[in-house]
Amino acid sequence: MKTVADLKALREKLQAEMQVRSDSGTKVVVGMGTCGIAAGAREVMAALLDEIAKRKLQDVHVEQTGCIGMCEKEVLVDVIRPGEDRITYGKVKPSDAAKIIGDHVVNGKIVQELVVGRIERQKK
Amino acid sequence: MMQDTRIRADVLVCGGTACSASGSQEVMKRLREEIAKKGLSEEINVVKTGCHGFCENGPLVIVYPEGTFYVRVKPEDVPEIVEEHLYKGRVVERLLYHEPTTGKSIPTYKEIDFYKKQKRVVLSKCGAINPEKIEEYIALGGYEALGKVLTTMTPEQVIEEVKKSGLRGRGGAGFPTGMKWQFAHGAKGDKKYIICNADEGDPGAFMDRSVLEGDPHAVLEGMAIGAYAIGADEAYMYVRAEYPLAIKRLEIAIDQAEKMGLLGNNIFGSGFNLKIHIKKGAGAFVCGEETALMASIEGRRGMPRPRPPFPANSGLWGKPTNINNVETWANVPQIILKGADWFRSMGTEKSTGTKVFALTGKINHTGLAEVPMGITMREIIFDIGGGIPNGKKFKAVQIGGPSGGCLPESMLDTPVDYDSLTKVGAMMGSGGLVVMDETTCMVDVAKFFLNFTQSESCGKCTPCREGTKRMLEILNRITSGQGTETDLVVLEDLAKTIKVSALCGLGQTAPNPVLSTLKYFRDEYEAHIKEKRCPAGACEKLAQYFITEDCKGCGLCARNCPVHAITGEPKKRHVIDQTMCIKCGTCMQNCPFKAITKK
Numbered sequence: 001m002k003t004v005a006d007l008k009a010l011r012e013k014l015q016a017e018m019q020v021r022s023d024s025g026t027k028v029v030v031g032m033g034t035c036g037i038a039a040g041a042r043e044v045m046a047a048l049l050d051e052i053a054k055r056k057l058q059d060v061h062v063e064q065t066g067c068i069g070m071c072e073k074e075v076l077v078d079v080i081r082p083g084e085d086r087i088t089y090g091k092v093k094p095s096d097a098a099k100i101i102g103d104h105v106v107n108g109k110i111v112q113e114l115v116v117g118r119i120e121r122q123k124k
Numbered sequence: 125m126m127q128d129t130r131i132r133a134d135v136l137v138c139g140g141t142a143c144s145a146s147g148s149q150e151v152m153k154r155l156r157e158e159i160a161k162k163g164l165s166e167e168i169n170v171v172k173t174g175c176h177g178f179c180e181n182g183p184l185v186i187v188y189p190e191g192t193f194y195v196r197v198k199p200e201d202v203p204e205i206v207e208e209h210l211y212k213g214r215v216v217e218r219l220l221y222h223e224p225t226t227g228k229s230i231p232t233y234k235e236i237d238f239y240k241k242q243k244r245v246v247l248s249k250c251g252a253i254n255p256e257k258i259e260e261y262i263a264l265g266g267y268e269a270l271g272k273v274l275t276t277m278t279p280e281q282v283i284e285e286v287k288k289s290g291l292r293g294r295g296g297a298g299f300p301t302g303m304k305w306q307f308a309h310g311a312k313g314d315k316k317y318i319i320c321n322a323d324e325g326d327p328g329a330f331m332d333r334s335v336l337e338g339d340p341h342a343v344l345e346g347m348a349i350g351a352y353a354i355g356a357d358e359a360y361m362y363v364r365a366e367y368p369l370a371i372k373r374l375e376i377a378i379d380q381a382e383k384m385g386l387l388g389n390n391i392f393g394s395g396f397n398l399k400i401h402i403k404k405g406a407g408a409f410v411c412g413e414e415t416a417l418m419a420s421i422e423g424r425r426g427m428p429r430p431r432p433p434f435p436a437n438s439g440l441w442g443k444p445t446n447i448n449n450v451e452t453w454a455n456v457p458q459i460i461l462k463g464a465d466w467f468r469s470m471g472t473e474k475s476t477g478t479k480v481f482a483l484t485g486k487i488n489h490t491g492l493a494e495v496p497m498g499i500t501m502r503e504i505i506f507d508i509g510g511g512i513p514n515g516k517k518f519k520a521v522q523i524g525g526p527s528g529g530c531l532p533e534s535m536l537d538t539p540v541d542y543d544s545l546t547k548v549g550a551m552m553g554s555g556g557l558v559v560m561d562e563t564t565c566m567v568d569v570a571k572f573f574l575n576f577t578q579s580e581s582c583g584k585c586t587p588c589r590e591g592t593k594r595m596l597e598i599l600n601r602i603t604s605g606q607g608t609e610t611d612l613v614v615l616e617d618l619a620k621t622i623k624v625s626a627l628c629g630l631g632q633t634a635p636n637p638v639l640s641t642l643k644y645f646r647d648e649y650e651a652h653i654k655e656k657r658c659p660a661g662a663c664e665k666l667a668q669y670f671i672t673e674d675c676k677g678c679g680l681c682a683r684n685c686p687v688h689a690i691t692g693e694p695k696k697r698h699v700i701d702q703t704m705c706i707k708c709g710t711c712m713q714n715c716p717f718k719a720i721t722k723k
Binding site (some may be wrong): 011031065 | 130131136190211212215253259262263264265266268271272275357384385392441
């Protein structure tokens with residue numbers, strides 16, 4: 001390392017690797033109850049992670065959650081962009097991952113045909 | 125890079141000394157195994173971090189992105205965490221921290237009272253990064269302060285900024301850091317040295333160890349900034365050999381920083397060079413005193429010498445030298461990056477910034493707490509520390525180690541800053557807080573600390589060598605029921621004399637525990653002397669054993685008494701002859717009916 005600019009460049013590169021420990025950015029939550037896993041939640045999550053990696057998205061966290069009682073609609077995936085409503089997608093297949101990430105997470109365009117619920121943002 | 129962004133979770137395992145001692149290494153191994161077994165290795169990272177400060181509840185495991193905080197995790201809990209949380213996304217409720225008063229489980233870091241009321245500046249990266257990877261330090265802005273200093277500031281500007289911040293020495297005495305740097309900067313000489321005093325020796329203090337273990341680069345960066353400011357090109361890190369993990373992480377940190385060109389020659393192309401050496405101390409308490417510490421680095425016997433000359437003019441090998449403590453150095457990079465005004469916004473006018481305290485003794489949350497200066501002792505002990513365990517009553521808090529004093533309940537609302545603490549007879553010290561409850565005898569506490577300083581006295585000056593010995597003899601007499609009222613007068617007289625006549629800080633402050641307990645707990649001394657009674661029931665030799673009505677007359681106590689002080693007929697209540705009893709407690713241990721009490 002020779003200059004301060006080198007350090008800054010390195011920092012930016014390294015920051016991405018620690019992004020998972022910050023609490024900013026968009027959250028993508030996958031339902032991982034027994035019902036979800038049986039319906040293929042693991043595969044959906046893997047597809048989501050692949051898509052995020054492919055697009056080199058940094059400010060996106062993939063989290064898991066347990067069963068929320070809409071087992072019939074599994075696999076359920078929630079997308080929460082900062083300051084926006086929580087959108088729940090149902091019957092998500094691995095092949096939908098690219099669309100959810102590309103349209104909604106990146107561009108903020110909700111994938112209407114998959115939506116099963118919407119929870120309004122909590123006013124602080 | 126592809127691989128990295130696919131990571132969806134980081135599992136942080138505390139690798140500090142306390143958590144390692146309670147088994148965190150094994151937990152980490154099991155985590156890696158179980159994660160691999162589930163085929164999750166590609167998407168979950170296991171990261172070893174430094175101390176989180178919540179040592180009482182270790183081993184700690186934190187799962188991000190949720191920030192779920194698991195406490196007291198055992199290796200056998202690991203499969204459940206992996207299966208339930210990492211695989212299925214269900215938090216393992218039973219391993220969460222449960223608030224002692226309400227029993228409510230608290231899912232994340234930020235919501236725990238212990239952390240909520242802290243202001244973590246020095247400890248901000250401890251537990252959040254892997255201390256053995258310089259990359260994680262850099263990712264959070266590491267070495268940018270050094271870059272800023274070397275490329276945009278003159279040494280004078282650096283000193284001015286540190287002066288303006290109001291930073292004072294965190295090792296105990298609280299001397300203004302900027303002023304110290306100014307002296308060393310102004311001293312004439314072509315060769316100058318920087319030293320980091322990591323000879324943390326107060327009983328119950330482990331702040332510096334945790335910083336070195338959890339965020340070693342912050343200390344190194346601070347030292348590099350100080351070296352630039354005073355014009356030094358060589359530095360020593362004086363760490364006690366009892367801190368093997370801290371030494372190991374420092375070695376790794378120095379090596380990594382040198383490989384990256386962040387230490388060594390021509391840093392950032394500025395022409396500034398710095399070589400940092402590690403010097404292991406053999407653990408003599410007096411070596412925390414700066415002149416003794418330098419003697420020890422030079423290979424001589426660790427003994428203090430009179431000052432002046434001060435190290436700023438004639439220090440290590442007679443060259444101008446600047447010594448600061450670990451926590452002081454760790455504050456420096458953030459002051460440079462965020463500015464003196466930011467630093468001044470925390471704390472009080474004369475004691476700016478934060479201070480890390482090690483909470484030990486009779487307190488619920490043993491661990492590390494970093495708070496803004498000026499907060500009260502009561503807030504630290506009760507709000508952050510969670511109060512006294514087992515429903516016992518608070519009696520005193522010992523602050524500042526063997527050099528500090530004991531403060532009673534009535535002083536708990538004293539603001540914690542350098543000047544207020546000195547005024548009430550204690551001192552900030554390095555930040556060890558030992559909490560005592562009603563079962564602690566204050567004379568015994570004074571004896572404990574004096575015993576410590578007495579055996580650590582280097583023997584060079586008479587007041588410390590002879591004086592502390594005489595004081596200890598008096599305290600021994602008092603706690604064994606042989607004390608007289610003259611003893612109290614002599615004790616106080618000796619204490620005051622040693623305070624003003626000893627050569628170095630060790631001797632000058634050694635009487636503080638006695639003076640402060642005499643001031644606030646004189647009645648306890650008097651009870652020992654006049655009534656031959658220890659009010660707390662802690663002094664063995666003043667204790668009296670009695671056999672209660674619950675005695676079934678089994679005779680076990682009489683048979684086990686080594687001096688045959690117990691008599692009685694079979695199946696009838698036995699009696700202890702107080703004149704013969706040597707207070708060994710054997711009878712009490714042997715009684716199957718709990719019919720023997722100690723008063």
